[in-house]
Amino acid sequence: MMSIKKAVAVACMAACGVLATSGALAQFQKPEDAVKYRQSALFVMGTHFGRIGAMVQGKAPYDPKLAIENAEVVEAMAHLPWIGFGPGYDKGGTTKAKPAIWSEQDKFKEHQEKLFPAVQKLTAAAKTNDLGNLKAAFGSAAETCKACHDNYRDK
Numbered sequence: 001m002m003s004i005k006k007a008v009a010v011a012c013m014a015a016c017g018v019l020a021t022s023g024a025l026a027q028f029q030k031p032e033d034a035v036k037y038r039q040s041a042l043f044v045m046g047t048h049f050g051r052i053g054a055m056v057q058g059k060a061p062y063d064p065k066l067a068i069e070n071a072e073v074v075e076a077m078a079h080l081p082w083i084g085f086g087p088g089y090d091k092g093g094t095t096k097a098k099p100a101i102w103s104e105q106d107k108f109k110e111h112q113e114k115l116f117p118a119v120q121k122l123t124a125a126a127k128t129n130d131l132g133n134l135k136a137a138f139g140s141a142a143e144t145c146k147a148c149h150d151n152y153r154d155k
Contacts, residue, residue: 027083031092038084045077056135064129071126075119082112096154111148118144
């Protein structure tokens with residue numbers, strides 16, 4: 001059975017391979033494919049983030065090894081969904097993405113860029129094996145996610 005870390009690494013390498021072999025605006029054959037791609041990446045990221053959240057909220061036992069594994073998945077996945085928000089990918093399929101994503105690309109990108117250091121800090125905190133550090137980093141990362149969702153995701 002493949003570990004979570006190895007599975008994410010394989011998925012990331014495959015995604016990078018696909019992105020490297022296609023043109024910048026021709027990432028997906030149809031806008032629906034971009035919607036599915038970004039939703040899938042965000043779902044995986046959210047699932048693993050939620051597992052850490054359960055630990056820091058006391059809803060699941062704190063397991064330092066699982067915290068690290070989940071944080072590493074979150075960090076790896078944080079790089080994937082953004083290509084699915086490219087030009088022309090605002091239509092197609094059911095989505096909660098607000099139109100403002102495409103009319104405020106610079107502001108949307110700022111939110112995206114704030115996510116990367118937040119999830120890196122989450123991984124670093126998980127590796128300290130200290131629940132207090134994990135809680136602080138989780139709270140900061142959660143605020144980063146919330147700020148973007150508040151502005152660019154329909155409820």
